[in-house]
Amino acid sequence: MPVSFQVRPAVQGDGAFLADMVVEAANWRADGIRPKYEVITHPDHNRYVAGWMRPGDAGFVAVDLHDHPVGAAWYRMLPRTDPGFGYVGTGVPELIIGVRPIWRAHGVGRALLQRLCEHARAQGFGRISLSVERGNFAQQLYRSEGFAVTTPGHGRDTMVKRLR
Numbered sequence: 001m002p003v004s005f006q007v008r009p010a011v012q013g014d015g016a017f018l019a020d021m022v023v024e025a026a027n028w029r030a031d032g033i034r035p036k037y038e039v040i041t042h043p044d045h046n047r048y049v050a051g052w053m054r055p056g057d058a059g060f061v062a063v064d065l066h067d068h069p070v071g072a073a074w075y076r077m078l079p080r081t082d083p084g085f086g087y088v089g090t091g092v093p094e095l096i097i098g099v100r101p102i103w104r105a106h107g108v109g110r111a112l113l114q115r116l117c118e119h120a121r122a123q124g125f126g127r128i129s130l131s132v133e134r135g136n137f138a139q140q141l142y143r144s145e146g147f148a149v150t151t152p153g154h155g156r157d158t159m160v161k162r163l164r
């Protein structure tokens, strides 16, 4: 079945949808059922969306034919004093990505990833990072888009893509 979606820049009003995508990312396993409230109020996850959108935040949202959001990828600069899972250094944005379950495996994630990395490059960043749990197929997607594991961790890896 052909699927049609478009990608647009994220705006301030997308905060609630981005929070939903943080929950999707946290619950990536087939049996992932952590309640939304529990995920989004936890500092480990909340730091990726709190106060969206702040100076330095940037992202893209995929929308369906009715303009309903179906996925998002964004980055934010987290400080050394309150780092994300994928923190690699000051000045390196960390990306987060999620696609609504029924829209997965239709190219939305790859399209979002490419748009976000192009944007980061255009903004002058030399690198972009992320964190992925081991076993998540998303790691293959990231590798195919030029990310490489820099820091193997306990159950999760930090991956970095060079942008220039």
Ligand SMILES: CC(C)(COP(=O)(O)OP(=O)(O)OC[C@H]1O[C@@H](n2cnc3c(N)ncnc32)[C@H](O)[C@@H]1OP(=O)(O)O)[C@@H](O)C(=O)NCCC(=O)NCCS
Binding pocket: 024, 025, 026, 027, 028, 097, 098, 099, 100, 103, 104, 105, 106, 107, 108, 109, 110, 111, 131, 132, 133, 136, 137, 138, 141
């Ligand atoms: C990871 C995620 C963002 C990818 O988005 P997506 O729209 O499903 O990905 P795409 O359709 O662009 O597929 C990208 C590649 O992954 C492959 N793929 C997609 N779903 C897959 C699956 N369930 N298992 C294995 N490979 C899969 C595709 O075949 C594609 O490769 P190809 O282009 O060579 O065919 C999305 O699946 C998701 O939100 N998952 C749950 C949350 C999550 O894990 N977030 C990332 C946390 S680090």
